[in-house]
Structures are given as structure tokens and as C-alpha cells.
Amino acid sequence: MMTDNKKAAVFFVGNRLMLDEGIGPAVYDEITENYIVPENVLLFDVGCMSLDMLPYVESCDFILTVDAVNGTGDPAGTVYRFPPDAMARHSGAMASLHDLKLVDLFDAATLVGYEAEGFCVGMQVENMYPEEYVLDLTPPVRKALPLLVETTVAELARRGFVLEKK
Secondary structure, X not given: OOOOOOOEEEEXXXXXXXXXXXXXXXXXXXXXXXXXXXXXXXXXXXXXXXXXXXXXXXXXXXXXXXXXXXXXXXXXXXXXXXXXXXXOOOOOOOEEOOOOOHHHHHHHHXXXXXXXXXXXXXXXXXXXXXXXXXXXXXXXXXHHHHHHHHHHHHHHHHOOOOOEEO
């Protein structure tokens, strides 16, 4: 796939202060620290997904989200890749832990005439509700972090957007 004129955006979703909820930002940190990112790939540590991301659906050909998932029944640290419409619009298996999901963003974009291809990667969490704010991940999620980073980089490469290791 040629990407000379194509652009990708990656939305790293999550709250760094809520243990495993911060898996998206943790992947963002690893990629920005350890990879050379081409100019046609935009990386965003977005916190929570919002309609503020709508212009990127207009200006990019491919959108990838990296987020925590819950309710799968699988062990914490299990990594997933799935299309946006596989993420339930409500709670349940493969549900994002954030109110606005990529599929909702694409629905809004379609209403105003924008269109991009999208995909999601995520990880089953262990604990997102610490009693106190904690800037860390639980041990099983921290241990599996390199796999989620590799999955994110591989998904971009699969779409023709290659990141090089520093």
C-alpha cells in the first residue's frame, strides 16, 4: 500500500492517573520515546475521545485508537485488535471504557460528509478504579505493554505507515 499522499492519526485514549485506564497514554510514551514517526503519522495523547477529533477524520485516511477494554472475560494484559463497529456502543465485551468510541466519532463524521478508515487496538485491564490517583499500570498490564506497543506499530505498518525503531 502506497502512503505517499496518505495520512494516519493515532488516538491514545486514557487517563494516566487511573492505573490501567492509562494504557493508551503508556503506549504513546513508548512509541514517542522508542520510534521514529514519519511526518504523515500524527500521534495524539487525547485523554478521553471527543468530537474535537472530528477534523482528523476529515484530514486523515486512517485512524487508529489505542484504548483499554474490559468485560472480555480474558486475563488482564490480553491484547485485541478489532474494527470500530466491533466495539459495543454500550457496555459489555469489547466495550471501550470511554463514553465516545471511535465508531461514534465515525458516525458523526459521516453526518458531516467526512470519511476515513478506522481500526482499534486495546488491552484487557485489571484495575481502572484505584482508591487514590496512581500514575502506573498494574503488573500484568505493565508486563504486556510491549505487546500492545508492537501491535500498534504492526497495525500501522499493515496499513503502509511504517515506524522505525530508534
